[in-house]
Amino acid sequence: MAGIARSLLPLSLSLWASVAVAGDAGRGRALLADRTKSLCVLCHMVPGAAAHLQGSLAPDLHGVGARYTEAELAAHITMPERFNPETIMPSYGRTDGLTNVGRAWLGKPVMAPGQIEDIVAYLLTLKDAP
C-alpha cells in the first residue's frame, strides 16, 4: 500500500501542483462535516461530528494530518482509486468513466478544486490520534 502510494506520488504531486493554492482550514472544517456537500462523514469518523451521525465504512480521519503529506491527502481525495482500485470512496476530481450520472450532476466533479484545497488544509491540522 505504502509502496503504491509512493510510486504514485510524482503523478499526484504534479496534479496537485497545478491546482495548489493555500486552502482555508476553517472553510475546510465546515465542509468536512457537511453531509450533503463533501459527504465525508457519511463514511468516515471526523473530529467534532456527532458520533451517531458518522459512518463506519472508512478509516477514522483523526490524526490523518500526521500520517500524510499535503500532496498525499489531495491525492486520496481526487483519485482514491489509485490507492485501492476497488475503493468505494468517490473520486472527487473525476467526471469521466462514470455510468448513469444524474442529470443535475453530469460533467461536474463532486467538489470544486478550491473546496478540496480547503479540506486538505483542514486535514493537515488533524495531528492527534483518536
Add this chain to the structure above:
Amino acid sequence: MIRLLLAALLFASPALAQRSGYDDASVQTRAMQDDDSANPGFLWVRHGEELWSQPTGTAGKSCANCHNAPDTLRNVAARYPAWDATLARPITLVQRINRCRESHQGTTALAPDNDIMLALSALVGLQSRGTKIVVANDGPLAPFLADGARLFRQRQGQLNLSCANCHDDRAGQRLGGSIIPEGHANGYPQYRLEWQGLGSFNRRLRSCLIGVRAEPYGPASAEAVAIELYLMQRAGGLTVETPSVRP
C-alpha cells in the same frame, strides 16, 4: 454445463441467512410494525378495503366482482414480480393491479405511489404477510434476473457506487449514522418514518439512486422491474412483511 454452474452461482440464495431490514430497525420501529393498530400502514390497508368493492371504470366492476374477498389473493405477493405470458416479460404486483384496472375495469393505470395504488397494493401485499418469498428463477425469467443482478452490481452515479457495494458487502455497517440493511424488498409498500407516509418499492429505489447521484429509473422501466425481480429472488426465504415499518 458451465452455463448452469454460472446460473447456480449467480442465483443461489446467499450462503448466509438473509436478514430483513426489520432486524436492523430499532425496538420502537419493530413494535410499530408488529402492532396493526400502531402500524400507520394500516390506514392505507383500510382505504384499500373500501376501494376493493367499489366499481370503477367503463366496465363498472370492482375488484370484489372478480376476486371475491381479498384473502382469495393469499400468497400472491410472495411470488411477484412474475412472468406475464401475454406481455412476454415479468411484471410487478403494481403492474399486475394496473393490468386489471386497464383490461378488466376499463380505467387508467396508476403510478406506484398514487394513493389508490398504495392502498390496493398494501391490501394485496398484506394477504401474503408471513408467507415465504419464492420467486421463480428459471425459464423465461432467467435473463431478466441476470439483468437485475448485473444492475445491482453496476457502479453508477456521480458517487460511483453499486447497490452491492452497500447492501451485499457492507450491510450492518453505518452510512452517516444509518445502519445499512441488506436491502431486501420484502415489505413494500412500506411505511417509512422518514417519509411520514407509505411508499412503494420504486420510491425506495429512487432514494438510493438519488443517493449515489444517479439518474433514477422510472417505475415502469425495464431496469426497475429487473432490479425488483432480482431483489425479491434474493430475498427468497424471508417472509413478506407488508406493510413494513422502517426508519
